[in-house]
Amino acid sequence: MPKMHFSALLFACFTAFSLNVAAVESKSQPETVAEVQVASVNLNTADADTLQSELVGIGQVKAQAIVDHRNTNGPFASVDELLEVKGIGPATLEKNRARMSVN
Numbered sequence: 869m870p871k872m873h874f875s876a877l878l879f880a881c882f883t884a885f886s887l888n889v890a891a892v893e894s895k896s897q898p899e900t901v902a903e904v905q906v907a908s909v910n911l912n913t914a915d916a917d918t919l920q921s922e923l924v925g926i927g928q929v930k931a932q933a934i935v936d937h938r939n940t941n942g943p944f945a946s947v948d949e950l951l952e953v954k955g956i957g958p959a960t961l962e963k964n965r966a967r968m969s970v971n
Contacts, residue, residue: 908967908968908969909922909923909967909968909969910968910969910970910971911934911938911944911947911950911968911969911970912938912943912944912970912971915935916928916931916932916934916935917931919931919934919935922967923964923967923968924960924963924964924967925959925960925963925964926960926964929955930953930955930956930960933953933954933955933956934950934953934956937952937953943970944970945970946970947961947965947968947969947970948961950968
């Protein structure tokens with residue numbers, strides 16, 4: 869009988885501890901997710917430095933290629949035309965779609 873009481877007491881302690889840990893973990897997580905404001909970079913007016921600093925996966929060489937393409941072929945009519953620039957693929961375009969405009 870004493871073993872049974874000890875087991876029950878031990879079970880109660882572990883249960884209380886696990887419930888307490890679960891409550892603490894749920895309180896530490898944010899209740900709402902804040903929206904992140906993303907700056908819009910105009911592909912038709914931004915210089916290479918701006919393109920490099922504001923776009924993900926765009927370094928100095930790709931930024932200059934975007935500017936060179938724009939100078940050679942005229943302004944971009946849509947963000948999708950960025951795929952015509954050497955070194956810019958669909959993944960890079962999708963990562964930056966919300967950050968770019970052609971207005």
